[in-house]
Amino acid sequence: MTAALPEPGRAGIGASSLRPDGPAKVTGTFPYAGDLALPGMLHARTLRSPHPRARIVGIDTSAALRVPGVAAVVTAADVPGVATYGLIGLDQPVFAATEARYAGEPVAAVAAVDARAARRALAAIQVDYEPLPPVTDPEAAMAPGAAPLHPDSPGYGPGGDHAGSGHPNIYRQIDIRHGDDPDLVGDVVVEDTYVFGMQDQAFLAPEAALITPAADGGIDMVTATQWLHSDREQIAACLGLPEELTRLTLGGVGGAFGGREDVTLQIHGALLALATGAPVRIAYDRVESFLGHPHRHPARMWFRHSATRDGELVAVQARVILDGGAYASSSVAVIGNAVTHAAGPYRVRAAHLYGASVRTNNPPCGAMRGFGVPQVTFGHEAQMDRLADALGMDPVELRARNALKAGDVLPMGVPIPGPMPARELVELVAARPLPPPLDPASPGVASGLALPGGRPAGADPARVRRGVGYALGIKNLLFSEGADDSSAARARLELGPDGVPRAWLHTACAEVGQGFVTIAGQIARTELAVEQIVLAPADTAVGSAGSTSASRQTWMSGGAVRGACAAVADRLLARVARALGLPPSVVEAPRRVLSLRDGEIIGPEVGARIPLAEALADGPVEAEYTHHHRRTERLDERGQGDAHVAYAAAAHRAVVDVDLDLGLVRVVSLALAQDCGTVLNPLSLTGQVEGGTAQGLGLAVMEELVTVDGVVVNPTFHDYLLPTIADVPDLDFVAVTYPQLDAPYGVKGVGEAPTGTATPAIVAAIRAAVGRDLRRVPVRPADLVMPGPTASAGAASPGGAETIGEAETIGGEDGHAG
Amino acid sequence: MTGTTAALHRPGTVGEATRVLAELGDADLLAGGTDLVPALRAGTRRPRAIVALRRVLELRTRGVGADGIVVGAGVTYAELAGWAPAPGLAATARAVGSAQIRNAGTVGGALGSANPRGDLLTFLTAADAQVLTCSARRGPRTVPLPDFLLAGRRRGELVTAVRIPPTHGPQVFLKIGGRQAAYPALVSCALVVDRADGRVGCAFGGVAATPPRARAAEQFALAEIDWSAVPTGARAQALARRFGELVTEAARSAAAQLPEGPRDPADYRWHAVGVLAARALARCLAAPAGAEGPAAEGRGGGTVAGS
Numbered sequence A: 001m002t003a004a005l006p007e008p009g010r011a012g013i014g015a016s017s018l019r020p021d022g023p024a025k026v027t028g029t030f031p032y033a034g035d036l037a038l039p040g041m042l043h044a045r046t047l048r049s050p051h052p053r054a055r056i057v058g059i060d061t062s063a064a065l066r067v068p069g070v071a072a073v074v075t076a077a078d079v080p081g082v083a084t085y086g087l088i089g090l091d092q093p094v095f096a097a098t099e100a101r102y103a104g105e106p107v108a109a110v111a112a113v114d115a116r117a118a119r120r121a122l123a124a125i126q127v128d129y130e131p132l133p134p135v136t137d138p139e140a141a142m143a144p145g146a147a148p149l150h151p152d153s154p155g156y157g158p159g160g161d162h163a164g165s166g167h168p169n170i171y172r173q174i175d176i177r178h179g180d181d182p183d184l185v186g187d188v189v190v191e192d193t194y195v196f197g198m199q200d201q202a203f204l205a206p207e208a209a210l211i212t213p214a215a216d217g218g219i220d221m222v223t224a225t226q227w228l229h230s231d232r233e234q235i236a237a238c239l240g241l242p243e244e245l246t247r248l249t250l251g252g253v254g255g256a257f258g259g260r261e262d263v264t265l266q267i268h269g270a271l272l273a274l275a276t277g278a279p280v281r282i283a284y285d286r287v288e289s290f291l292g293h294p295h296r297h298p299a300r301m302w303f304r305h306s307a308t309r310d311g312e313l314v315a316v317q318a319r320v321i322l323d324g325g326a327y328a329s330s331s332v333a334v335i336g337n338a339v340t341h342a343a344g345p346y347r348v349r350a351a352h353l354y355g356a357s358v359r360t361n362n363p364p365c366g367a368m369r370g371f372g373v374p375q376v377t378f379g380h381e382a383q384m385d386r387l388a389d390a391l392g393m394d395p396v397e398l399r400a401r402n403a404l405k406a407g408d409v410l411p412m413g414v415p416i417p418g419p420m421p422a423r424e425l426v427e428l429v430a431a432r433p434l435p436p437p438l439d440p441a442s443p444g445v446a447s448g449l450a451l452p453g454g455r456p457a458g459a460d461p462a463r464v465r466r467g468v469g470y471a472l473g474i475k476n477l478l479f480s481e482g483a484d485d486s487s488a489a490r491a492r493l494e495l496g497p498d499g500v501p502r503a504w505l506h507t508a509c510a511e512v513g514q515g516f517v518t519i520a521g522q523i524a525r526t527e528l529a530v531e532q533i534v535l536a537p538a539d540t541a542v543g544s545a546g547s548t549s550a551s552r553q554t555w556m557s558g559g560a561v562r563g564a565c566a567a568v569a570d571r572l573l574a575r576v577a578r579a580l581g582l583p584p585s586v587v588e589a590p591r592r593v594l595s596l597r598d599g600e601i602i603g604p605e606v607g608a609r610i611p612l613a614e615a616l617a618d619g620p621v622e623a624e625y626t627h628h629h630r631r632t633e634r635l636d637e638r639g640q641g642d643a644h645v646a647y648a649a650a651a652h653r654a655v656v657d658v659d660l661d662l663g664l665v666r667v668v669s670l671a672l673a674q675d676c677g678t679v680l681n682p683l684s685l686t687g688q689v690e691g692g693t694a695q696g697l698g699l700a701v702m703e704e705l706v707t708v709d710g711v712v713v714n715p716t717f718h719d720y721l722l723p724t725i726a727d728v729p730d731l732d733f734v735a736v737t738y739p740q741l742d743a744p745y746g747v748k749g750v751g752e753a754p755t756g757t758a759t760p761a762i763v764a765a766i767r768a769a770v771g772r773d774l775r776r777v778p779v780r781p782a783d784l785v786m787p788g789p790t791a792s793a794g795a796a797s798p799g800g801a802e803t804i805g806e807a808e809t810i811g812g813e814d815g816h817a818g
Numbered sequence B: 001m002t003g004t005t006a007a008l009h010r011p012g013t014v015g016e017a018t019r020v021l022a023e024l025g026d027a028d029l030l031a032g033g034t035d036l037v038p039a040l041r042a043g044t045r046r047p048r049a050i051v052a053l054r055r056v057l058e059l060r061t062r063g064v065g066a067d068g069i070v071v072g073a074g075v076t077y078a079e080l081a082g083w084a085p086a087p088g089l090a091a092t093a094r095a096v097g098s099a100q101i102r103n104a105g106t107v108g109g110a111l112g113s114a115n116p117r118g119d120l121l122t123f124l125t126a127a128d129a130q131v132l133t134c135s136a137r138r139g140p141r142t143v144p145l146p147d148f149l150l151a152g153r154r155r156g157e158l159v160t161a162v163r164i165p166p167t168h169g170p171q172v173f174l175k176i177g178g179r180q181a182a183y184p185a186l187v188s189c190a191l192v193v194d195r196a197d198g199r200v201g202c203a204f205g206g207v208a209a210t211p212p213r214a215r216a217a218e219q220f221a222l223a224e225i226d227w228s229a230v231p232t233g234a235r236a237q238a239l240a241r242r243f244g245e246l247v248t249e250a251a252r253s254a255a256a257q258l259p260e261g262p263r264d265p266a267d268y269r270w271h272a273v274g275v276l277a278a279r280a281l282a283r284c285l286a287a288p289a290g291a292e293g294p295a296a297e298g299r300g301g302g303t304v305a306g307s
C-alpha cells in the first residue's frame, strides 16, 4: 500500500513541487475513506436524537433486530469500556444513555447487509424520549445557580485541572489582568457588543470509516481523521481494548478544518464490527455530517477599547462568551485561545480580558481553523475601526502605530516572540494597488456578473457603493498552555527494487489536504539527496504525529521528518567514514568532511566520491526522530504565563461593492500580507492562504449553521451556502518571510492566520460602504437595508452592554478560574 | 444509493405512464431527480413505486403555435436556456441553479415540486401559464397555473406541458439569494409586458406559498404607461419606484406567507421584491420597442428579454 511519489525531477524545499496525490484527486480516482469497501462488509448507520434535550426513558431494539438483513444494533448498554470519550475531557457518551443533550446526538447504531436494511432498522428502534426544556442561551446556562446540564460529567481538563470553573455549565473561564491597573480607561473610549454565528467546517467528504475485526481480538480501522493517535486512545478506552490491538490507518481525507479532530463514528463502527465479527463500513451523509461533528463556537463578545487622544491604545477590556454546546470537545482550549488573543496584535498598557466557554443544549462546538481566534479578531478589529473613527485617524495608521513588535509584552505578561512583522503587514496591504472602480461599460458589469448578487439580481450600477476595509490579526501556532504535542517520524534510506536509492518515510501525520505529503518528500530530498520518495501510509504503527491542526504539521512533523532524515544521513556518513578508514573523530562527526549531494557522498578533502547506491549496498539505514517544540506554561489565576509557542500575523484589505437597495455584497478584491516564515513550497503556501481567506469570506457574508431552539435548520448545501468561484476574488498575496528561528528551516504555520483576518476586513469594507455599525457575522442583506434592530446584535446580550461592560462584573463574583 | 425500496417503472408513452399511475395508485414521478432524489435520500419521501419519465419522448417536445408557446414537462432548463422563441423562459432557466441542475431539472419537476421559491413558477405565474395534465381516468385537462398550484397534483395525474399565451413585449426575471451564483432564490420577481394592449403581468416568489400576482401594480402600469410612447428619465424612474412600492404592498398583504428565515425576515422580503419589481419595470421601459428578441438583451444579460 505504499505509493511512490511521481515527482518530476528533484525538488527539495523551496520549490513549488506538485502534490503527489493531485492528479488522482482532480481526476476522481483518489480513494477517500468513504470509497473503501471489503467483500462481505456490513453497512452501519446511526440513530440520532431529534430532541435538543430529552430524558431517555427506554430504548427497544427488538423490532430493529428482526428487520431482515440486520446483523447488530448497539446502544449505550453495549459499550464495554469507558462510557464516555472526548478530545480533552471525557464527557461525551458514546451513545446517549439516560439523557440526550443535543439534537443529533447518537443514540444507537445498526449494522446490516446493506444501507437500506440498516436504515429500515433505524426506523424500527423505539426510543422513549421525555423531552425537557433545552437551555440554548449561554448566558442563561452560566447564570449563578443555573442547574447543571450534565451533572455526571467527569472533569473537563487534562488531570481535571480546568474543572474548577466554579460553575457546572462553564467548561472553563479565564480572567486575564494585565498592567498596574487592569481596569484603566484612556481618554477616548469605544465599546460595543458583537455576535458571531456558528460556522461549520463543511468539508466535502463526509465522515467514514471501515473497521475489520482481527483474529487477535483487536480491530483494524481505516478512517478519515486529523489525529490517528488521539482517536486510538479514545476508541481503545471505550472498546476496553489495549491500544496495541486498536490499529488505525488514515483513509483518504476530503477536508477537515478542525471538524475531524473529534471522534464521531469511529467507536460506533468498531462496536458493530466487534459485535458481528464482520468488516463494517460506517458513513455519514451530508445532513449527518452537519450534525455529527463539532462546529465553530458562536460567540457573544463585549469590548471596551480606549486610547490617548493621539491614538495610543491604553487599555482593552473584553468579555467573550463562547457557546460550547452540549459536550466539551476542545472548548477548554478554544476559550484559552480566544481570551489570550482578545486584545489582538496590539500593545496595550492595561487589559482585563474575561472569557468563558459554556455548556448548553446546542450542538457541540470545538476545533475549527483559527480555534477561537477568528471570533475575537472580528471583535477587536471592529473596535479598532471604531476607535479610528472616534479619533479621526486613518484605520491603517492606528493599527500600524499600535502593532505589536517582537519583545512587546502581551496581556499574559510575557514578551511576544519574534519575528512579529505586524506593522509591516498592515502597511504592505494598504500599499497594494486598488482595483479599478466599477465601470458600467465593462462586460462584467454589463452582464451583471460583476455586480452584487450576480447576474439574476440585476443591480443598478448607479446604486452600488464601494467600501474598503482592513484587518490585522495574530494567531498562535502549535498547541499551547504546557502541551507537549510532539511528532515522530521514521526515515529509511534504501535501494529500491530497481537498485536506485530512495527514501522511505513513515509518520502518523494526517494529510487532510494541507500538503504534508508534498512537503515531507521535499524535506527528504533536501536532507538525503535522493529523488525517489516512498511515503508509507499514515498509521498507528509509528509514534504520534499529533493533530493536523493549530498550523502545526509543517513545523512539527516536518521537523520530525527532517530530524529522522538527518539522523539517517549521519549514520550513513559515519558508516562510509568507517569504511574509508577515516579517524574516529570523523566517524563520530562525519559531516566535518563528508556530505550528501545529488545521489553521491562526497568528501573533497579526503578524495571521497561514492555513489549512494554503493554506500547502501551494505544495507539500508533507518532512524526515528521525535520533534518537540519549546515548552510553554499554563496560565495562572490572573491569566499570566508563557502560553503560546509562537505566533503568525496576517493583514487583509478587502474591497466590496454593496447593492444599496438590496444589501447584497460582492467582494471585489482581497489583498493579504502574511507573516509566513521560510517558505518551503510557494504553491502550497498560496493554496493554504487562499483557502483560509475563502473560509473567512464565507463567514463574513454567508456561512452560518442556524439553530432554532437547539435544532439545526439548514444542514444541507442547499441551505448552508459556501462561497463559489464567483464569490471569491483572486487573492493579491504578499508573503513576508522572516525565519522563525526555533522552527525547522525557519517555518511558520500558515493555514489559520488568514481565516481570522479575512472576515473582519470584509465586514469593515461593508461598513465603509453603507455607513452602518455591523455587529454581527455573517452579515445578512437585511442588516444593510432594513431599519432597526436587524442591523444590531439583536438579542445577543441579555443585560446589554452597560451591565456586562461593568468592570466589576467582568468575570463575575465567582468568575475566577481555578 | 438513494435509500429507496420503491419499485421502478419506465413507461415509454404518456398513455402508458398514466395507465401505470392509475394502476399503482400511489407513485412518485421521476423526471430529472433534482428534487426527488434528495428527498428519497433524506427519507422525507418514501414512495412504494417510482415512475421514471425519461423514456417518454412526447414530454420532451416544445413548440410555438398560434395559441402560444408549449413546453413539454420533460424539457430541461438547459434546453430552455438558449431557446430563442421564449426569451423570458430562457432568461428564467439561465437563473436556475448550476449547470448540473440546469442539465437535469425539468419543467414538469418544477411544477411537481411546486417549491414556493421555484424560479420557473414565478415566471409562469406572471406569464399567465396554463398547465396541461393527463390522467387515465379523465384524460387531458388544462388548468390555469394558480389553480394547479392551489389544488396540487391529483392522484394518477401527469403534467404533460405548460402553455404560455403569446405576448409581444419585454420579459424580465430577477432573483436574489445568498451568493453570487448557483443559489436558490430568496425572493424573485417576474414581469411580462404586452406592448400591444399595455398589459403587464407581475408575479413574485419566495414570499407566499405560491407566487402571488401584484394586481394593483399591474393596474397602475396599465393605467400610467403608454407603451407606444414609453416614458424615460425622471418619469420612468418615478413610475418604477411607485410600481415597486405597490409590489411591496402586495407582498405585505399576500396570504399564506412563508415562515421567516434567518437570512430573510419578512419585511426584508417585502422590501426586496419591491426593489426587484422596480428594476424589472425600469428595464422594460428601457427596452427598445420592436428590437426585441435575444439579441436585444440589455444590461443584466440573462435576465432581460423581449419577445
Ligand SMILES: Cc1cc2nc3c(=O)[nH]c(=O)nc-3n(C[C@H](O)[C@H](O)[C@H](O)COP(=O)(O)OP(=O)(O)OC[C@H]3O[C@@H](n4cnc5c(N)ncnc54)[C@H](O)[C@@H]3O)c2cc1C
Binding pocket: A718, B028, B029, B030, B031, B032, B033, B034, B035, B036, B037, B038, B053, B073, B074, B095, B096, B097, B098, B101, B104, B105, B106, B107, B108, B109, B110, B111, B112, B113, B115, B117, B118, B119, B120, B153, B157, B158, B159, B160, B182, B183, B184, B185
Ligand atoms: C443544488 C440544487 C440547486 C437548485 N437550484 C434551483 C434554482 O436556482 N432555482 C429553482 O427554481 N430550482 C432549483 N432547484 C430545484 C430543482 O432543480 C427544480 O425544482 C427542478 O425543476 C425539478 O425538476 P426535476 O426534473 O429534477 O424533478 P424531479 O426531482 O424528478 O421531480 C420533482 C417532483 O416533481 C414531480 N414530477 C416530476 N415530473 C412530473 C410530471 N411530469 N408531472 C407531475 N409531477 C412531476 C416528482 O414526482 C417530484 O415530486 C435546485 C435543486 C438543487 C438540487
